[in-house]
Amino acid sequence: MRRWWIAISSVLPVLLLTGCLAKVEINDQLFVLSLYLDKDVEKNEYTVTISSPLPNRLSNGAGSGSGQGQPFALVTESAPTIPLALNAIQRQMTRKLDFSHTRVIVIGNRLARAGLEDLFNWTLRERALDYSTFVMISPQDARSASELTPVFETMPSTVLKRFAVQNNVMGTTLKDCLSGYMAGTGYAMNQLSITEKPVSSQSKTEKWAGVDGIGLFDSTRLKSVLNIQQTRVIAWAIGSRKTPIYRPVYSVLWDGGRSKASVLFTHSESSKTISMTSSGPLVTIKLRGTADVLSLKDDKRREPTESNTYIIKELNDQIGGHLREALTISQENGADILKIGQLLNARYPDVWQELKQDWAGNYKNQVEFQIKLKLDIRNTDMQTG
Amino acid sequence: MDTSNTLFQELKNYLSCNDDVTYFPVQVQDVECTFIYIRSIVDIVMLQEKIIRPLLLLNEPGTRPFMEVIHSDTLFPWPMKDEKDPLTAAEAITAGSAVLIVNSLPSCMIFTIPKYQKRTVQESQNEQVVIGPRESFIEDVDVNLSLLRHKIRHPELKVVRYQIGRYTKTPLYVVYLEGLCDKKLLQVLDRQFKNIDVDGVLGVSFISEQFKITRKTSFPQFQYTERPDSVASAVLEGRVGILLEGTPSAQIVPTTLFSLLQSSEDYYQSFIYASWIRMVRFVFALVSVLLPALYVSISTFQPEIIPTDLLLTIAAARENIPFTALVEALLMELTFEALREAGTRIPKPVGQTISIIGAIVIGQAAVSAGVVSAPMVIVVSITGIAAFIVPHYELGLSLRLLRFALLILGGTMGLIGVLAATFIIYSRLCSLNTFGTPYMQPFAPIVFSEWRDMLFRAPSYMMTRRPYAFHAKNKRRLRKK
Secondary structure, three states, X not given: OHHHHHHHHHHHHHHHHXXXXXXXXXXXXXXXXXXXXXXXXXXXXXXXXXXXXXXXXXHHHOXXXXXXXXXXXXXXXXXXXXXXXXXXXXXXXXXXXXXXXXXXEEEOHHHHHHOOHHHHHHHHHOOOOOOOOEEEEOOOOHHHHHOOOOOOOOOHHHHHHHHHHOOOXXXXXXXXXXXHHHHOOXXXXXXXXXXXXXXXXXXXXXXXXXXEEEXXXXXXXXXXXXXXXXXXXXXXXXXXXXXXXXXXXXXEEEOOOOEEEEEEEEEEXXXXXXXXXXXXEEEEEEEEEXXXXXXXXXXXXXXXXXXXXXXXHHHHHHHHHHHHHHHHHHHHXXXXXXXXXXXXXXXXXXXXXXXXXXXXXXXXHOOEEEEEEEEEEOOOOOOOO | OOOOOHHXXXXXXXXOOOOOEEEEEEEEOOEEEEEEEEHHHEOHHHHHHHHHHHHHHHHOOOOOOHHHHOOOOOOOOOOEEEEOOHHHXXXXXXXXXXXXXXXXXXXXXXXXXXXXXXXXXXXXXXXXXXXXXXXXXOOOHXXXXXXXXXXXXXXXXXXXXXXXXXXXXXXXXXEEEOOOOXXXXXXXXXXXXXXXXXXXOOOHHHHHHOOHHHHOOOOOOOEEEOOHHHHHHHHHOOOEEXXXXXXXXXXXXXXXXXXXXXXXXXXXXXXXXXXXXXXXXXXXXXXXXXXXXXXXXXXXXXXXHOOHHHHHHHHHHHOOOOOOHHHHHHHHHHHHHHHHHHHXXXXXXXXXXXXXXXXXXXXXXXXXXXXXOHHHHHHHHHHHHHHHXXXXXXXXXXXXXXXXXHHHHHHHHHHHHHHHHHHHHHHHHHHOEEOOEXXXXXOEOOOHHHHHEOOOEOOHHHOOEOOHHHOOOOOEOOOOO
């Protein structure tokens, strides 16, 4: 009997102290699938919109509304801080807000430019929020992204999540942003494009979302936005193009525009190395890629292998040029999106200790880039024109 | 019969009020004799051919005097035993013997010619196999011994008889292979069987419950089987088989958890398929204990570890369900237990109806009425099926019982509760010891060489040694030439 008491008295505290008996049934919770954050800079007020599924409209969990209305709800509240806004939303809810399934945070353009410290402070303390949550910016208000029409998916949050999961351009997570924020370097994230176009019906237009660039951040603020050409090559350099859902297609011209070809990169990888020179850190970025020729028109009807040398030369010029432009923009804005600071810290910690105080300035003035490209054409296609 | 024969009178007293006892008087050369027997339990043909007929032949002219030949071994072509004690004679009669009382003699002769009603050897009902022998034990222990002797034809196969029960006088046989079996185990069994003093034994489980080790755990310490080949295989490993008259299954000791999870089929099929199916069995044995507890604990305490899409499916299904997940699971599990029990007890002709009502009507109606959610029906069904994949029936019962404990802990304390309970069960399993054999061997203690016949089955040519767990003296099972 004594042994039983010892066993019970040693096991029971463990069970009780670890949050046992704190149960909430699934249908007593409101799972927030995506968060949309905006900031009114004049009023210094945050506007938080949550997107949550409505299980009662998900017919057996599979349907998309099936005529009973949208299977999700959007609730918006404004308050001086993010937790207060969420608290205001919670007050109106019959169920407990749960962030454990939040997969996307969309940040409005004005908030991004004003700085994300408050967001990071909140995310670091909200235990339920997963650091693998994807983060992206909206060109306008974040709320406008929440109103997109989910044509192929059930909910807008699913559309946005799949943009990131499928690596359409980049899959920046909260963890990537926090590591850049904590280390004082920078990060980049997808910028959505919100347009109106007829999609599911010809008669009316619907809000349609896509990704049309990436926003460059220093440790907290949005500094600049890259165009799609620069975005593609930066995504390549960051090494986030691993899944094949989106593969870049390049078009090149030579012979004064009379010969042309389109190629699809089926394989791409990158590496970054850092070394110290007398003028400062030298970063070598190597991009390797293998492409298939999709179409080819050679004005002089050269052999395919000979045409390929022209294609590769043009590709080198184009990709190298875009990368150089993108790096220049990032340096001008002090946005270390390739996380060179962390590379420097790992390789030359003493140098990092010296430079990290004003890393944005040092990144702009001291870091030099060297670009090496190794591009191959896999097939020697027949001429198509 | 002369009423002065005291033995006859006393015997008659013992057998009074037994209207099925036959007193058959015979006169041999002016000597009055009486056969006493119970017609329903003796072999009448044997009685007439081997005993009464030779006796009547003495009435023919020229034969030797009856009183001279009565005690000679050549009179009856059947073994007989002299007995003076009327109680012993009465017991022999009720056990299926015929007793011959000669008027002028103070003792009687007992002829053991029992013939009980029994069914023929049939196909195993509870441990079916696709390939391999299909015969199973029946209620008659002699037939069961004959089935065993047919498998192991060696003089070192020993069969020791005990008699249990003051009234039932049930024979119990301990079967083992001399030289392979641990003598200490035999001594323990011997001591225990000799100490059992009880009115009667009608089932083999009574025997196992006499041992202290079985009283503190729900896990079976004795392995039941109705297959002679399983007993033969166990005896060849150095284990002991226990057969009891009137029970169509044998018990095997000592036993381990892993031996209870093995099926005869494993050894008759290709080792590749057997290994695969054995792993499936292990997984589903775990599923049968853990799945409802995990479902309830995760869905109420840790929904963050459920993939979002699955979570939404569950949430949609649970919408408007009036019960908490724990109550829902308990309701379903109890209903399933009731259905299973009803399915076992119900007369065969209506058995089909119960299964249809259970599976379709109750399940479907409960879901469409919004009393329980569809995922819970799936969980309970999978668990129910998983419990039946365990080859040993009693182990399946034990796992089903533990499932309820885990379910309640999972529903009140979440994953931590499930993990704590699993840890306690695991510790208990590791501390169990049946007749000197650790219950979890070869997993705890670890004996790597025996892992080839644990989670998977290695080809038989690789299993050259007998399991260490059963203390067989001669370890080598297979010699390669």
